[in-house]
Amino acid sequence: MATPELEIGDLVHYYGRKKVLEIDRFEVYPGESVVIFGPNGAGKSTLLRVAALLEKPTSGHVIYHGVDAWPGNPLSLRRQAVLLLEKPVFFRGRVKDNLLYGLKLRGVRPQDGRQSLEEIVELFRLGPLLDRSPEELSAGERQRVNLARAMVIKPRVLFLDEPFSSLDAAFRDELMAEFHQIRRKTGQTTVLVTHIREEAAYLADRMIVLIQGKVVQAGKPEEIFAFPAHPAVARLIGHEALVEGTVVDQQNGLLKIAIAGQFLYALGHRFPGERVTVIFRPEEVILATEKPATSVRNWFYATVTEIKHLDKLFLVHLDCGFKLKAYLTRPAIEELQVASGKKFWAGVKASSLLANPCYSRMKEPDQNNGAK
Amino acid sequence: MIQLSEIWPVIWLTLLISGLATIISFVLALPAALFLYFQEFPGRKIVLSLIHTGMGLPPVVVGLFVALLLWRSGPLGSLGLMYTPAAMLIAQIIIAWRIIAGLTWAALQQVDPTLILQAKALGASRLQLALTLFREARLGQISAVIAAFGAVVSEVGAVLMVGGNIKGYTRVLTTAILQETRLGNFSLAIILALILLGLSFAVNWLLTSWQQKGTKSWRLPSWK
Numbered sequence: 001m002a003t004p005e006l007e008i009g010d011l012v013h014y015y016g017r018k019k020v021l022e023i024d025r026f027e028v029y030p031g032e033s034v035v036i037f038g039p040n041g042a043g044k045s046t047l048l049r050v051a052a053l054l055e056k057p058t059s060g061h062v063i064y065h066g067v068d069a070w071p072g073n074p075l076s077l078r079r080q081a082v083l084l085l086e087k088p089v090f091f092r093g094r095v096k097d098n099l100l101y102g103l104k105l106r107g108v109r110p111q112d113g114r115q116s117l118e119e120i121v122e123l124f125r126l127g128p129l130l131d132r133s134p135e136e137l138s139a140g141e142r143q144r145v146n147l148a149r150a151m152v153i154k155p156r157v158l159f160l161d162e163p164f165s166s167l168d169a170a171f172r173d174e175l176m177a178e179f180h181q182i183r184r185k186t187g188q189t190t191v192l193v194t195h196i197r198e199e200a201a202y203l204a205d206r207m208i209v210l211i212q213g214k215v216v217q218a219g220k221p222e223e224i225f226a227f228p229a230h231p232a233v234a235r236l237i238g239h240e241a242l243v244e245g246t247v248v249d250q251q252n253g254l255l256k257i258a259i260a261g262q263f264l265y266a267l268g269h270r271f272p273g274e275r276v277t278v279i280f281r282p283e284e285v286i287l288a289t290e291k292p293a294t295s296v297r298n299w300f301y302a303t304v305t306e307i308k309h310l311d312k313l314f315l316v317h318l319d320c321g322f323k324l325k326a327y328l329t330r331p332a333i334e335e336l337q338v339a340s341g342k343k344f345w346a347g348v349k350a351s352s353l354l355a356n357p358c359y360s361r362m363k364e365p366d367q368n369n370g371a372k
Numbered sequence: 373m374i375q376l377s378e379i380w381p382v383i384w385l386t387l388l389i390s391g392l393a394t395i396i397s398f399v400l401a402l403p404a405a406l407f408l409y410f411q412e413f414p415g416r417k418i419v420l421s422l423i424h425t426g427m428g429l430p431p432v433v434v435g436l437f438v439a440l441l442l443w444r445s446g447p448l449g450s451l452g453l454m455y456t457p458a459a460m461l462i463a464q465i466i467i468a469w470r471i472i473a474g475l476t477w478a479a480l481q482q483v484d485p486t487l488i489l490q491a492k493a494l495g496a497s498r499l500q501l502a503l504t505l506f507r508e509a510r511l512g513q514i515s516a517v518i519a520a521f522g523a524v525v526s527e528v529g530a531v532l533m534v535g536g537n538i539k540g541y542t543r544v545l546t547t548a549i550l551q552e553t554r555l556g557n558f559s560l561a562i563i564l565a566l567i568l569l570g571l572s573f574a575v576n577w578l579l580t581s582w583q584q585k586g587t588k589s590w591r592l593p594s595w596k
Contacts, residue, residue: 052493091504092507
């Protein structure tokens with residue numbers, strides 16, 4: 001296996017008396033896109049600053065291509081990484097001056113710099129913006145210039161702190177796709193931090209879930225999304241309802257699970273007699289006034305207990321012997337006349353449900369060691 | 373009474389002493405301000421308070437301290453600098469330094485710290501960080517230079533005390549104006565005052581043009 005570009009080992013970091021990071025092992029291999037995913041305050045940005053050698057860890061190793069950075073933290077090693085902060089900030093001068101900033105710091109000869117600049121300008125389609133002042137650019141253009149400014153340096157590892165979070169949803173998707181393509185084309189090794197699951201799923205070759213300063217789960221995004229190893233991870237990736245039951249039958253990966261005197265069908269590799277936690281995404285639960293004849297395997301007669309108005313949707317809390325939640329749009333709420341106390345049939349496909357090892361036997365991340 | 377032919381050396385010495393004092397104090401104040409910006413150390417607040425107190429120090433008091441130092445029996449008396457242009461330069465450097473150090477530090481503080489962190493995260497060395505900060509705080513620093521030049525070119529107490537207003541040697545515009553006013557030569561005093569104002573305006577115009585270079589007026593908010 002190739003030598004990792006970056007290795008972090010036995011890292012512990014404190015702010016005052018508060019332990020904000022405790023990472024046993026974290027590696028980044030050449031060409032990889034690693035996404036550090038976690039809620040706000042998990043210590044993601046701190047981990048990036050420590051990994052990019054901008055902050056000295058309280059203890060532990062940060063190793064670039066076999067060379068431990070501390071205690072010396074030589075400039076030559078620090079220059080192998082580039083970190084883009086969450087808010088794009090620009091230096092006095094034109095877009096072009098900003099794009100060349102990192103190369104000039106490294107003493108790159110003007111003719112070599114010009115070639116790198118031309119390449120990156122073409123990749124990010126920045127030609128018309130070169131002579132403009134960064135202040136004149138839109139938010140999307142600013143972030144493109146920001147990304148190009150880092151990638152033109154071709155660092156060993158590029159660290160990005162929530163690079164798309166300040167953009168509108170439409171711009172975000174567009175720029176994310178553009179960045180993803182360019183990253184693949186250039187083979188740039190990247191470590192990106194985000195708290196948005198779609199961003200993590202789209203950009204990650206490998207995902208690290210960080211909660212309270214600790215790595216709770218690591219793996220390919222599809223693995224993490226399919227089998228969250230921890231209730232906190234499940235909640236983080238949008239599984240709102242967690243129901244415990246016992247597997248009574250298993251055929252070809254389809255499990256029959258007894259829950260609160262009812263049977264439920266879900267996917268998973270568990271065995272009869274095993275206690276499991278079944279996880280639901282509220283967006284996959286549907287409501288009907290009468291039980292329809294469909295291919296949906298799971299139907300439960302449920303009472304509406306609460307309706308919460310979210311930004312664009314309503315979150316309907318249901319009681320069907322166990323707790324369930326469903327996202328509904330306003331027209332759906334009006335059409336079905338959903339109200340507290342009314343009864344509905346709640347349906348969810350077996351393929352939308354996942355049965356994982358019983359979460360209630362797992363420990364929550366240590367609250368006392370939480371990140372700031 | 374001063375003859376017109378004697379005015380040129382006075383103008384020249386005024387420009388030389390004020391200009392040199394401003395440049396030298398800027399060169400001395402900038403590293404101090406950068407050090408105060410980047411380095412946390414015990415007593416940093418006390419140093420800053422002392423600089424701010426120094427900004428309000430009457431120039432004549434500076435003159436007194438310099439005179440005490442350079443007086444024949446003083447610690448630096450053996451250098452024989454009292455009543456020389458060099459003594460005036462020393463006093464003016466001290467007067468300009470406290471203004472430039474205080475205002476430059478304030479100008480550096482105005483720069484978004486995220487920008488400096490981003491510079492570091494893009495690979496800037498210590499020196500490159502300082503240069504970036506210096507570039508970003510350009511407007512405020514030129515204001516500091518303008519304020520310092522204004523203070524030294526119009527200063528009279530300290531230069532009179534340590535320079536002695538010796539004709540053809542340490543006489544500058546301010547001390548000449550004082551002398552002619554005392555002698556009742558008001559018309560000449562007024563001419564000298566106008567020359568001083570013109571000189572001050574010319575230098576400030578140059579510095580302001582440099583300061584405003586690249587600032588686009590359309591980006592500024594309008595009254596209309």
